Amino acid sequence: MFTGLIEEVGRMQSASKQGEAMVLTIAGSVVLQDVKLGDSIAVNGVCLTVTSFNRSSFSCDVMPETYRRSSLHRLKPGDPVNLERAMLAGGRFGGHIVQGHVDGTGTIVSREADANAVVFRIALDDAEQLRYILPKGSVTIDGISLTVVDTGSDSFAVSIIPHTLAETALQHRQPGAVVNIETDIIGKYVEHLLQFRQGESSRSGASSRLTAGFLSEHGFI
Structure with missing residues (x-):
C-alpha cells in the first residue's frame, strides 16, 4: 500500500x-x-x-x-x-489509501494558473470511472494523492500547490499528456458490496436497507 x-x-x-x-x-x-x-x-x-x-x-x-x-x-x-x-506500518499516513493498482488513464486537457496554484483538468479514457470521483474526494494521478476540485460529464479537475508541482513529475506535464488514474478504493468497495447484497436479496426474496440512497442520505457517499 x-x-x-x-x-x-x-x-x-x-x-x-x-x-x-x-x-x-x-x-x-x-x-x-x-x-x-x-x-x-x-x-x-x-x-x-x-x-x-x-x-x-x-x-x-x-x-x-x-x-x-x-x-x-x-x-x-x-x-x-x-x-x-510502499508505506511502512509505523509511518505517517499523509495522503490517502493508494494501492498502486491503476484503473486506467486520462489525458490532460488544460493547465491553468489560479493564483499560487495550477489547475489541471483531465479527461478520462473510460468515463465510467467518474462514478468513483467526487468533489473534495481523493484521486491519484501518476501516483500523487490529490483532492478533486470539480467533475464534469467526462472529466475532473485538481488544483496543485507549488510544492507538489515542484517536487513531482507533474511539473513537466502539459495538455495532451497521458497520466495514470487510480480512483478511491473506498467507493469501489462500497459499490461492490451493494451489488453483492442486492444480488443476495434478489435470490432470497428479501430486501436490504443498505442501498446507495440510504448511504447517500446518511452522508457515507
Whole structure:
C-alpha cells in the first residue's frame, strides 16, 4: 500500500519490450536507500516489484495487464517518473489509501494558473470511472494523492500547490499528456458490496436497507 506522497522524481533509463511485456530500468536514489529484491515501488502510481538493483537504479517487470491499463508503455529513456516506496506500518499516513493498482488513464486537457496554484483538468479514457470521483474526494494521478476540485460529464479537475508541482513529475506535464488514474478504493468497495447484497436479496426474496440512497442520505457517499 502507498500514500500518494511522492518521495522523489526518478528517470527512465531503459525499457525492454517484448509484445505487451516490458522490463523497465529506472534511476533513483531515495527509493534505493533500503531496497531489497521483491520490494514494491510505485512508478507513476503503478505498483511494481523490484527484480534487480544497483546503487543508482532498479529494474522491474511489467505484465500485459499493466501495459494495457497504464501509461508505462509510453515512457521513453530520460522521462521523469514519480517514485514512492510502499508505506511502512509505523509511518505517517499523509495522503490517502493508494494501492498502486491503476484503473486506467486520462489525458490532460488544460493547465491553468489560479493564483499560487495550477489547475489541471483531465479527461478520462473510460468515463465510467467518474462514478468513483467526487468533489473534495481523493484521486491519484501518476501516483500523487490529490483532492478533486470539480467533475464534469467526462472529466475532473485538481488544483496543485507549488510544492507538489515542484517536487513531482507533474511539473513537466502539459495538455495532451497521458497520466495514470487510480480512483478511491473506498467507493469501489462500497459499490461492490451493494451489488453483492442486492444480488443476495434478489435470490432470497428479501430486501436490504443498505442501498446507495440510504448511504447517500446518511452522508457515507
